[in-house]
Amino acid sequence: MQLEVLTSIDEVSRDAWNAVSGTDNPFLRHEFLAALEKNRCVDQRFGWLPRHLAAFEEQRLVGVVPLYVKDNSYGEFVFDWSWAEAYERAGLAYYPKAVVAVPYTPVTGPRILTAASADRDAVATRLIALARQWSQSENLSSLHWLFTDPDDTRRLEAQGFYLRLGCQFHWQNQGYRDFGDYLDCFNSRKRKKVRRERRYVEEAGIDIRVVHGHEASEAELEVMHTLYRSTFDKKWGHATLNLGFFRDIATTMGDQLVFMIASKDQRIVAGAICLRSGDTLYGRHWGCLEDYHSLHFEACYYQGIDYCIRHGLKSFEPGAQGEHKISRGFLPTPTWSAHWIAHQGFSGVIGRFLNQETDAMLDYIQDLSERSPFRRGEAA
Numbered sequence: 001m002q003l004e005v006l007t008s009i010d011e012v013s014r015d016a017w018n019a020v021s022g023t024d025n026p027f028l029r030h031e032f033l034a035a036l037e038k039n040r041c042v043d044q045r046f047g048w049l050p051r052h053l054a055a056f057e058e059q060r061l062v063g064v065v066p067l068y069v070k071d072n073s074y075g076e077f078v079f080d081w082s083w084a085e086a087y088e089r090a091g092l093a094y095y096p097k098a099v100v101a102v103p104y105t106p107v108t109g110p111r112i113l114t115a116a117s118a119d120r121d122a123v124a125t126r127l128i129a130l131a132r133q134w135s136q137s138e139n140l141s142s143l144h145w146l147f148t149d150p151d152d153t154r155r156l157e158a159q160g161f162y163l164r165l166g167c168q169f170h171w172q173n174q175g176y177r178d179f180g181d182y183l184d185c186f187n188s189r190k191r192k193k194v195r196r197e198r199r200y201v202e203e204a205g206i207d208i209r210v211v212h213g214h215e216a217s218e219a220e221l222e223v224m225h226t227l228y229r230s231t232f233d234k235k236w237g238h239a240t241l242n243l244g245f246f247r248d249i250a251t252t253m254g255d256q257l258v259f260m261i262a263s264k265d266q267r268i269v270a271g272a273i274c275l276r277s278g279d280t281l282y283g284r285h286w287g288c289l290e291d292y293h294s295l296h297f298e299a300c301y302y303q304g305i306d307y308c309i310r311h312g313l314k315s316f317e318p319g320a321q322g323e324h325k326i327s328r329g330f331l332p333t334p335t336w337s338a339h340w341i342a343h344q345g346f347s348g349v350i351g352r353f354l355n356q357e358t359d360a361m362l363d364y365i366q367d368l369s370e371r372s373p374f375r376r377g378e379a380a
Helices: 014-021 029-040 081-088 120-137 150-158 179-183 188-203 220-232 244-250 296-313 322-330 344-369
Strands: 002-006 047-052 054-056 060-065 068-070 095-099 142-146 162-173 208-210 259-266 267-276 279-289 314-317 333-343
Touching: 002 120, 014 029, 014 060, 029 244, 047 220, 054 120, 060 120, 081 344, 095 120, 120 142, 120 150, 150 162, 150 333, 162 296, 162 322, 162 344, 179 188, 188 208, 188 296, 188 322, 208 296, 220 244, 220 259, 220 267, 220 279, 244 259, 259 296, 267 296, 279 296, 296 314, 296 322, 333 344
Parallel strands: 095 142, 279 314
Antiparallel strands: 002 054, 047 068, 054 060, 068 095, 142 333, 162 314, 162 333, 208 259, 259 267, 267 279
């Protein structure tokens, strides 16, 4: 087995990468990650430097890990700002560090990708070891695997990584016939609230269309990018995804790009940007040019639920955080990350902190689970 560190995903072909990653998960496709690099959504300016790990057998790609060197903690959604501050107070450098992740994407999935014909145990073990050894050789403070799936989480824990528990809010499809059938599972008070919110949008004369990436016109792509930027301009942060990125993925993986476009009097006033796999819808971004009562809930949540029901998708992950999602049927769901800390002293301190944090997070998830809008005995 030959191991390499790649400075660009284009050092391997699209077909070779996708033969390992598959094409169902939109965020792990070569097309998605390459569009980020090609359009400089990840580069020195934003502090995401690609250093993907690759394993070859007889010149055939059998395993990859999407790894980046970071000089900040922006766009990760597993928050370690306090760790960086502790390092600074101690006169140590927390940055640069390494993360195994999909940039700007808090979506759980495999992080150690292996070819179906390969010995997964052998390939995964070698890639985990390479990640840690390379991080040490580069004098990086730490190595973080973000939003790992159950298989990778178990592997990393067995290799001595600390686990960190997080929480998101996901919707599950229980075979609902339509949105009304879904709401019938709610208790009366929460059902009335959702219906009222949907009625506000209807009474405002707003029409919402679902447009897949390959169906979108250039004008629609431009306005959806404007909407994406508007949220960052109004709040905080950097709009790292540019119009070129959206153009590229609309062309190369357009059926997995899903826009919920809200219009009034034939003018686009708001929209939500999602991606999808064969069984899951992923809510990613939202923006509006005009404010209307409950339009955010309609475009970002209710339209997504309706889309999942109509297309037979099993789940809907609308993004990170947001306890307000519970009353709309998105229930607390554990997420995991795994961490290696080079500094022995800080490693012990962070390990103890994570043990305490995990206990608190389990209590938090249990408490939130009791706020379910579903009638007692109804499946979520």
